[in-house]
Amino acid sequence: MIEFRGVTKRFDDGTIAVNGLDLVVEAGTITVFVGPSGCGKTTSLRMVNRMIDPTEGTVLVDGKDVLTVDPPKLRLGIGYVIQQAGLFPHRTVLDNVATVPLLSGWSKAKARSRAAELLELVGLPAELGKRYPVQLSGGQQQRVGVARALAADPPVLLMDEPFSAVDPVVREGLQDELLRLQAELDKTIVFVTHDIDEAVRIGEKVAVFREGGILAQYAPPAELLVRPADDFVASFVGKDRGYRSLSFVDASGVEVLPAETVRAPAASGGWQLLVDAERRPQGWSGPDGTVVPGGSLYEQGGAIRGALDAALSSPSGLGVVVDTDGRFAGVVEAHQVLDVIESHRG
Amino acid sequence: MIFADAIAWLLDPVNWSGAKSIPVRVGVHLLYCLGAVLGASLIAVPLGLYIGHTGRGGVLLVGSSNALRALPTLGLVTFLYLVMNGVQTVSVLIALVVLAVPPILAGTYAGIQDVDRGVVDAARGMGMTGSQRLWRVELPNALPLLVGGLRNATLQVVATASVAAYVGIETLGRPLLDGLRVLDYAQVVGGAVLIALLAVGLDLLLALAGKLVIPRGLRLAAETRRRVKPVEEAEVVDVV
Amino acid sequence: MGDIAKYLGDAGTRSALLTMLLDHIYLSLVPLVISVVLAVVLGLACHRFRWVNTVLVSVSNVLYTIPSLALFVIIPAVIGTSVLAPVNVVIALTLYTTTLLVRPVAEALAAVPDHVRAAATAMGFRPWRRFLTVELPLAVPVLAAGVRVGSVSNISLVSVGALIGTGGLGVLFTDGFRQRYLAPIIVGIVLTMVLALVVDLILVVLRNALTPWTKAGRS
Numbered sequence: 001m002i003e004f005r006g007v008t009k010r011f012d013d014g015t016i017a018v019n020g021l022d023l024v025v026e027a028g029t030i031t032v033f034v035g036p037s038g039c040g041k042t043t044s045l046r047m048v049n050r051m052i053d054p055t056e057g058t059v060l061v062d063g064k065d066v067l068t069v070d071p072p073k074l075r076l077g078i079g080y081v082i083q084q085a086g087l088f089p090h091r092t093v094l095d096n097v098a099t100v101p102l103l104s105g106w107s108k109a110k111a112r113s114r115a116a117e118l119l120e121l122v123g124l125p126a127e128l129g130k131r132y133p134v135q136l137s138g139g140q141q142q143r144v145g146v147a148r149a150l151a152a153d154p155p156v157l158l159m160d161e162p163f164s165a166v167d168p169v170v171r172e173g174l175q176d177e178l179l180r181l182q183a184e185l186d187k188t189i190v191f192v193t194h195d196i197d198e199a200v201r202i203g204e205k206v207a208v209f210r211e212g213g214i215l216a217q218y219a220p221p222a223e224l225l226v227r228p229a230d231d232f233v234a235s236f237v238g239k240d241r242g243y244r245s246l247s248f249v250d251a252s253g254v255e256v257l258p259a260e261t262v263r264a265p266a267a268s269g270g271w272q273l274l275v276d277a278e279r280r281p282q283g284w285s286g287p288d289g290t291v292v293p294g295g296s297l298y299e300q301g302g303a304i305r306g307a308l309d310a311a312l313s314s315p316s317g318l319g320v321v322v323d324t325d326g327r328f329a330g331v332v333e334a335h336q337v338l339d340v341i342e343s344h345r346g
Numbered sequence: 347m348i349f350a351d352a353i354a355w356l357l358d359p360v361n362w363s364g365a366k367s368i369p370v371r372v373g374v375h376l377l378y379c380l381g382a383v384l385g386a387s388l389i390a391v392p393l394g395l396y397i398g399h400t401g402r403g404g405v406l407l408v409g410s411s412n413a414l415r416a417l418p419t420l421g422l423v424t425f426l427y428l429v430m431n432g433v434q435t436v437s438v439l440i441a442l443v444v445l446a447v448p449p450i451l452a453g454t455y456a457g458i459q460d461v462d463r464g465v466v467d468a469a470r471g472m473g474m475t476g477s478q479r480l481w482r483v484e485l486p487n488a489l490p491l492l493v494g495g496l497r498n499a500t501l502q503v504v505a506t507a508s509v510a511a512y513v514g515i516e517t518l519g520r521p522l523l524d525g526l527r528v529l530d531y532a533q534v535v536g537g538a539v540l541i542a543l544l545a546v547g548l549d550l551l552l553a554l555a556g557k558l559v560i561p562r563g564l565r566l567a568a569e570t571r572r573r574v575k576p577v578e579e580a581e582v583v584d585v586v
Numbered sequence: 587m588g589d590i591a592k593y594l595g596d597a598g599t600r601s602a603l604l605t606m607l608l609d610h611i612y613l614s615l616v617p618l619v620i621s622v623v624l625a626v627v628l629g630l631a632c633h634r635f636r637w638v639n640t641v642l643v644s645v646s647n648v649l650y651t652i653p654s655l656a657l658f659v660i661i662p663a664v665i666g667t668s669v670l671a672p673v674n675v676v677i678a679l680t681l682y683t684t685t686l687l688v689r690p691v692a693e694a695l696a697a698v699p700d701h702v703r704a705a706a707t708a709m710g711f712r713p714w715r716r717f718l719t720v721e722l723p724l725a726v727p728v729l730a731a732g733v734r735v736g737s738v739s740n741i742s743l744v745s746v747g748a749l750i751g752t753g754g755l756g757v758l759f760t761d762g763f764r765q766r767y768l769a770p771i772i773v774g775i776v777l778t779m780v781l782a783l784v785v786d787l788i789l790v791v792l793r794n795a796l797t798p799w800t801k802a803g804r805s
Contacts, residue, residue, distance in 0.1 A: 051471055075473035086468030090486040090561035100472050132563035134570050148472070158471075348663050416738045416782030418745035420756055421775040424763040428771065505653035512749060512763070522655050526750055531663045538656030545651035 001027045002048055002156065002188060007057035009043050009213070017043040018213035021057070025205075027155075030182055030189040032203035034196055036236070040213030041192045045158050048190065049078045061156060076104055079149030079157040079187075084165050085141040087133035093119070093144050094129035100152040111151075118147040123177060139170040146178070150185070159191045163198070175202050196237055200225065200244065208233050222248030246305035246341065253340040254307050256300075256321050256330035265291050271316035279327045281320050297322050300329055308337045351532035352539060355521075366516060368540065375517040375544060378510060379503045382442030383450075386499060390447045391492070394454025398488070399480045408455050411448040419445055419506050427513045438510040445506055446499035453495015457488025486561050490568070493556040497549055504545040508537075518544070593769035607777060609753035613675050614740040615785070620676075621683035622733060626722065628684070629691030639692065646685035654678060654743045658750050675747045675754075682743070683736040687729065694728035695721055727800060730793035734786055741782045745774070755781075 002025040009018040018040040025031045033041035046052040047059050050071045059066045066074055087096050097115035102108065119129055122143040133141055142162055149157055163171045179202060182189065193199055199206045200221040207218045210232050217229040225245035228234040234241070261279070262272045267289030274282040274291065284292045295313030298306045298321050310319030311334035318331035355361065361368050390411075397404040419441050426437030461484050469483045508519025518541045525533030557565075593599060632639040652660075657678040662669045665677075698721045706720045748756025758774030761767075794800075 049471060051467070072473045072475045072478075075471055077473075080468065080471035082464055082468055082471070084462075084464045086462070086464035088465060088469070088483060088487075088563075089462070089567050090483075090563045092563070103473055103478070132566050134563065134567040145468075348660075412738070413779070413783070415735075416742055416779045418742045418756065418759070418775065418778045420745045420748065421759045421771055421778065424759045425768065425771045425775060427763070428766060428768050501650055505651065508653045508655050509746065509749075512760075519653070519655065522653070522659065523749065526659055526669075529669070531659070534656060534659045535663070538652055538660060541653050541656065542648070542651040546648075549651070 001025065001060075001062055002190065003058075003060040003063075004044065004047075005058045005060070007044070007047065007054045007059060009040070009047065009052060010055045016213055018047070018054070021213070021215055023207060023215060023218055025188060025190055027062075027188045028186045029204040030178075030191055030202055032191045032193060032199040032206045033209060034193055034199040034203075034206055034236075035209030035216075036211060037194060039209035039211055041194075041207075041209045042160055043213070044209075045160055045190055045192045048156070048158055049075045049080060076100060076152065077154050077156070079152075079154045081142075081145045081149045081157070081159040081162045083161040085133075085145035085162075087141055087144055087148070089133050091132075092129065093124075093131050093133065093136070096133065096144060097129075097148045097151050099148060100154075104152055114151060115147070118151055119144075121150070121181070122147045138166045139174060142166060142174055143177070146181075150181075150187075155188060157187045157189045159189065161192055161194070164193065164195065171198070178202060200247070208236060210236075220248075243305070246308060247303045249304040249341065249344055251298075251302065251304035251307045251337075251340070253343065254304065254332055254337055256332060257318075259318060259331040261328060265289050271318070273316075273318075273320065273328065273331075275328050281322065281328055284314075284316050286315070294320060297326075298332065299324065304337060304341065307332050308334065308341075311337055348531050348535055352535035355532040355536040356539065366520070371516050371518050371520060372540065372544065374515065375504070375507050375519075375541070378438060378442060378507050378515070378517060379500065379544075379548070381439055382446050382503045382507075383496065383500050385439065385443045386446035386450050387496065389443070390450035390495075391454050394451045394492075395458060395480065395485065395488075398455045398458025399476070399484060404455060404459070408452055411451045414444055415448050417444060420509050420512065423509060423513055434510075434513050434515050438507075438513065438515055442503050442507060442510075446503050449498040449502065450492075450495045453491045453493075453498070454488065457491030457495075458484050460491060461487040487564065489560045490556070490564060493552065493560065497552045497556075500548050500552060501545055504541060504548060508541060589769045590772060593773065603758075603773070603777070606753060606755050606757055607781070609672070610741070610744055610755045610778070610781065613672060613744045613747065613752065613754050614679065614737070617676050617679035617683050617740060618733065618737055620680050621687055621736065622729065624680070624684045625687035625691045625729070625732075628688045629695055629725075630717070632688065632692035633695045642685070642688055646688070649681060649685050654682070654746050655749060657681070658747060658752075670751045672747075672752050674750075675744060675752050679740050679743060683740060686736050686739075687732040690728045690732045691725060694725035698724050723796070726793065726796050730789060730796075734789050737785045737789060738782050741778060741785065745778060 004021045004023045007018055007021040008016065010016050021040075021044060033044060035041050043052055047054050048061065048066065050066055053067065061078070087093075088099070094112055094115050097118050098111035101111035101114055106114070116126055116129060119126060124140060124143055124147070128136070128140065133144070136144065145162065163174045166174065175198065191202065203221055205218065206221050206224055208216045208224065210216045217224060217233045222245060224233065224237060225241045225248070228237055228241070238244070260270075260272045261275045262285055263275065263277075265274060265285035266272070267287070268285070269287050271287065272285045274285055276282055281294055281297060283294045286292050292315045295315065296306070296310050298310035298319055300321055300323055307319060307321070310321070311317065311332055312319075314320060318333060319337075321329045321332055323329045356368070393407070397407055422441040422444060423437055426440055427434065430437050465483060465487065466479065469479045474482065507517050508522055510517045511519030511523050518537050521533045521537030525531065525537065628638065628642065632642060658674050659669065661667070661674045661677050662671065667673055702720065702724070703716070706716045711720065744754045745756030745759060747754055748760045755774045755778050758770040762769070762771035762774070
């Protein structure tokens, strides 16, 4: 658990980066600090491992005031991932990952074998360990950065805009990877980003900061989208927050209907779903027998946003539902989904 | 033809024996250069590491060491020679050390300053103490520029050590001054060729040493930067 | 101290010093001006033709290993000027300074962002105007840094010319040494350093005037 109690940071030039922050980060959760630049989110993060010391107030990690611990010793127990990864260019990937174990006094052999385990954990092939950072792609470097931070198995992980320098597709992959890792490792993670979509996607709780270092709202993402505390949060969260909040609404009330499927297109006067031998959707056969690409697929058990999107993007008006193996399971219609959303409201 | 005369001078057996022979002068020249570069390194490298690492006094120190570059070596040598009552060795060595300090200091300081801020931040954030950060991260990453500073200093010292002949030391500046007095160009050019060869030789040695001490990851990074650049340019042309 | 006062007290000495100072300025700054022009032309050539770059790199590597004293003497032997002619020093220092400046200038020209170049072209600049009004000004900070190093090293190197009998403040060192007299040596060192400092200050002012856009980032 990380706790900020009345924390203020005033820099030498007089600017107030963080202003009276009171906040508790629960153990074993991902908490995201989000806000525009200059809102104090990174300063708040850096006060946890004493990269910056507060002017007033107290930061506690597991009940202990961080100011009472020698900074190097404190930091060995806290993982730290930064933008651009900050890998040591003069060391191999494996030695980069082994840094903290070696600093903590492990033997070289033990540190290296631990580093190899971690490369595997973050989804990198073992032979990458022999390479140097410059020989990796941006996404790979970030994975190494995460592996390096996890090497000594610290209970707390601080991540400062770790994915903002990679392109959107790679970023999404890294976010999924982080969620998968967290399900396995159960760390206390503080994650800083300026991207509200990223915050809502990975945070179990999100702290929205505003300029002047003031905490505007601290809530689970669904609540942030549905009940923003004020105009600032509402505008920061963005325009289609109503639609995006559906990501957090359960779709179990939506009835899945059967539908006609065919293996080959035929002019039947209506819409028929094309499937392969495994019953995986391949598109639609239109009324005159032409093949039309399908819309998005809704996987059973997902949030209601996926069901609505499947219905709205389908050429036939029928959203295609698949099971976890990707096999056709039925269809949903937009009006049904909207009915369920309405009933949640009531 | 003057260069043919110079080669004749270089090959003349008369110049290869005795207390004023070419080998003796090469040796003396070399000793002064090594002494000066070594002495300057002992001063400039620790200083550069310190101010680069702490960020304290950097601008002031590097600035004033650059002012040292304006100090005319001939003036300094003659000044020290007179002040020390004709102790040639020390006056020449001090003047050459003064000449070699600025490039080494600038190289070391710039090397440390040039280390990617993200890398230094990560080192701190991972729990390295100040000295661990300096020795394990900053110094290895500063080596390319540090070695560059050493090579610059060596080139300058080798060329300037000829001035030492003016106060009577048997460096390779001797044939330059002797030849000048009697207008014997063969000797002047011969001496200059020897100094140039010495400079090239030492520079090659230092380049080789650099290859050995500079970590492989950094050399790969430098190569990648060189290689990637033309590709980027080509891409831009395509887009436009 | 008393020695120096006595030395400077003589009107003949003072007028001789002024001549030496003016000689020194001439010998060190004329090469600087020629070199700036040459370096821009050659830097542009390097940027356009790869082989010029290759040739220049090898030439400059060799040139830097030749001691200035030797170059001062070899030049008259090669081009047939008198050994004592000041032009030898001017040519030698021009060679050094040009090689010092060409590389950074070529790199600075190459470093002008392609989008800036493309934008200038798109706005209808002709290549020469684009070079003079867009690319060259953006290379000024790099050029200025090189010129500052070049001016300091030239001012210091001109003194060596005294050994071959060309004028300048270096004469004070050889005179002082021959007469075992410290005062002229000290005066020579101080004047050389003051000259270097003043020229450097002028160059900084000049650079700032030529690059008003960098003011924001300058402290």
